[in-house]
Amino acid sequence: MKQEIIDQTKKLAKDYDIYLQSTEINEVHLEKNRVNFANKVFDSGYGIRILKGGIGFSASNIKSDELIKKTILNAIKSAEMTEKVKFEFPKQGKYPEVEVVGRRIKNKGEQAVQEYAEQLLNEMSKDVLLSFGKVRSYDSFTNIINSEGLDVQKEDTNFMVELSLIVKKNNVRMEFWPHEYRRRMQDLPMERIKKWIQIANDQTIAKGPKTEQTTVVFSPEVVLDGLGTVLGSHATGSAKVNDVSRLAVGEKVATDELTIISDGLYPFGLGTSGFDDEGVAERKIPIIEKGVFKGFVYDQFYALKDNTKSTGNGLKQSDVFFMFDGKYGMEPGNQISNFYVKPGDASYEEMIEDIDHGILVEQFSWMDPDAITGKFSSEIRAGYYIKDGEIAEPIKGGLVIGNIFDMIQKIESISDKSEITSASNVLAGVCPYISFRDVQIAGK
């Protein structure tokens, strides 16, 4: 298929890039502590961008000669119909070595997924119902070729676990509902599952919080959804060029504790890659350094539009539903890679010890701030009071209300470990726990 697409594209177009991806997916579902579904999928396809005045895009997973030609001609026609742009496809670069392959998935995906599901079932005690669970692996091969002579290939793996853990105690049933992605299975070990079960257990005695302004600690996942959604959007070249960014280079936007990097190289990070989805080398780009905004991340289009160079941030990732297979069907967009928040000085335990009174939020129903304004108002699904420097009674319900731009100016402390995490709105993060002072809680 590959050679056919390249030959046809070369024949019909002068300036192009071709994105080829094939993925094997293995999946097992569990329901009420038993396996009830197994699936194996083979998915492959191609997306073609043509530069001919404007840029046109067309994609397909149909490999007949006729459809390949039609797909290319559609992209050419689309390029001719859109307004003329200043653009050129990237040239071959020097690419860093990165770690993105989980060997168990690569070598024995089907078996590895089944074994992980069995381990999960073994973790369930009589008090815990695994209401449902999904375990899925992706094993992908990607090849990008363009008319500038660029020809890059990569293998990567991804792994997904979604669980509904229900604990029943004293006629109260409570659920913890994690949904996580990693590159490798060992990065979601059974210790993590035990922690989730513990949170579900604690929720059976949880009460609603009271209305107050207090210190609030966000878990790494919540940090990624909160800060990543808003700052990740405002830090793109597209936001700058389209005049919808609040950030200006050199401006102090956060407390000194906050340093954020778009880190495309973090070992086994979900946004890690030797090159972005246009073939530009990935790297580490400082976004915020000691509270000062340092610069924007660019894909090829917005870099040229802003008279600069791509920073390797042309990525094919949906912010609605994360994609690992089928990326060929999307055009690259200007996005941050791994949203890396530099760890602070205090350990998590010391951070908690320093709080006389506050709230730890492990999970919101949905932390979904407005990417443009930074405002949010989210219901606590699983949290704890912090009292006299210790984790105290569990809480559930009530709203945390705030604005991310205000909160990053009220950071009290950042924990000394950043961990790979995924969230609801942003796929790829490496984040610590962060405490913010004077956050509004709307409760009883």
Add this chain to the structure above:
Amino acid sequence: MIQDLMQRIVDILGDTYYGDVRYESSQSTGIGKNKSEESISTGSSNGLCIRVISDNKWHYLGFDTLDKEKILEEVKRLVMRVGNKPSKLWMQDSWELDKEVPVKEKPDSIPVEERMQTIRQIFSQAMTDKRIVNANIGMGNARSETIFMNTEGSNLRQVLPFFKFVMSVTSKQGKKMENDYFVLAKQGGYELLRGINAEDELNKIVKNSIAMLDAKLIKGGRYDIIIDPEISGVVAHESFGHGLEADQVMRDRSYLASLNGKKIISDLVSMHDNGALPKERGSFLFDDEGIKTRDNTLVDKGVLKKFMHDRQSCMLMNSEPTGNARAQDFSRKVFVRMTNTYVSPGEWKFKELIEDTSSGYYLIKNLTGMEDPLGGNMQMVIHSAMQIKDGELSGLFKGVTISGKVLEFLNNVDAVTDDFDIRGGGCGKGKEDYISTGTGGPYMRVRNAVIG
């Protein structure tokens, strides 16, 4: 022909307790423009999903490449491996259907240049006010074909036309930014765009986006509120409907599990899930298990009447299938999913409702909503609100959310209008498995609701 391959697969599946094969293909076009770029993209895809059940466990195979020999070999291997142990599964007589939902004006019959020109004109109009810093204008259409065959002998084909038109604008004043949007998403063709006054709709969102720059933050608390049809629909779907998906009930994960037949909410509220409703985004002729779609009354005058089912859940819950078995695509599992979910209209007029309300807020447009099928809690983020004082609307507010328990919320409904609308959108089961849906309803007044 694909049907020949599918028939050969069904022949092999004949050795199983039950098996089916579903072929999907689609062609789509998207056209868009913002301040920096114009885009035209096209796409085509196909895929084949093969399902077998044995001993109550489903086994799937998914293929995007129609390599006949490979597929038949994999199917034979699957059948040998899983066996033919009986399962609790709804069986029915075979039926046949071959229908393409008609379109008055096929979008692809209008030259791309002409459609792009329409987008450009609307974009230019959006940017005439200097306080608007960016606008995204887009339209898309897709033709989606499904062919279904199974070991019962059914042979079905449907072709559905989807059309979407979206406008969003961003206003800016210093560091303050706000936005507003308009969405038209239904089944049909270009006639849907011709059927609205896009200029009027654009003017409304431009005006509102600018007004939002001076909107005040709402003070949280309990208030009487009036919600618009869009919000009524999201309450029906997100906060309420997910708890009526029978697979959630079977997983012991629904707060509504034990309430069938009981009066649970205001008798002014009736709810339907209706996949057979013409021209809506969540409509189709048969579901992904070959069951004909229908109008399901979920709640009748406050009484819970029915859960939504697939072939398996209905047997386990002593019911019948409801045409709600849906998959994101050939590569994903079929789950119990909603179609077009809505609250039925009542008798009030919107104007009367406002005039009859002495104090409270009128909530406008839903931004996000998340299900909580076990807890029955609501979390919805609303675009904006207006204050109601002595039967009149005034002032604009932002930072609006709805929270609390959905049954309490719907029990406090004391007025429902005859104005009614359904909006096309999408739904995930949790955070994935995206499908197209419709949600809607009337304006409803809810007493003593928790908003923040």
